[in-house]
Amino acid sequence: MQSEKKFTTWVEDYSDILFGYLLKHGLPKEIARDILQETFLAAWRNMDSFRAEASVKNWLFVILKNKITDHYRKLANKVSENSIDLDTVGEHFFDNSDHWNKGAYPQNFKGNFESPVETKEFYKLLRTCGNRLKEIQNAVFSMKYIEGLSSEEICKELNISSSNYWVLIHRAKLQLRACLQKNWMEN
């Protein structure tokens, strides 16, 4: 009973901050909820191994980060199994001679990002377009551009090859830019 009470306090005190961390790293809400649940489940099961002198928050973050890594690795395994898909990188963007397809020509964005309103709109669109990327692409993007990890660190973390990494980056960039162009044109 004592431990249940203690555990409930942990959930009340730290679930928001852990959940926020997951979202900040570009994980979709549903996945973030699952990882949060798994984290607390692991914490509950391993409560005995928690040392009272350590910080609960830090301990929970260690578990959380391990769960994120597990999740990313599962995603990355799917990518490795699906190598044919990787060969078709940019097929809609480029023609047979690897030059831009007419329908995919980069065009100027409608907005300039000088005014605060436009900037706000730009960030909103960027977030929307980022969420449209495949989860693994979003993961690589978040690790690279938000966490600032190097390609070597990301490959190690996700357990993917360097060539898979570059393909993911390459494709995500093409898609993200195209999505921004499309939406700025239409709005």
Next chain:
Amino acid sequence: MKTSVTCKKAIDLISKKEEGKITLWQRFQLWKHFAECSLCKLFNIQNKTIVDALPYIQHDISEPLSAEEKKEIVDNSIHTK
């Protein structure tokens, strides 16, 4: 050595350049390509805008979990065998 690269290759080099992972020769190839291809040149400018903005994206973190959601986490943890 070939001085020209395709657009697809140029886009790939843009990413590698960001991490300082291109040779001097590839740098030249990219520079030459931009001089000849306004599409890739525009892509490069827009890509920089995007990449510079990415670290400042605010994800939807304002919404805290509800009391029910927290209770569910506790219940699911305690009652899972």
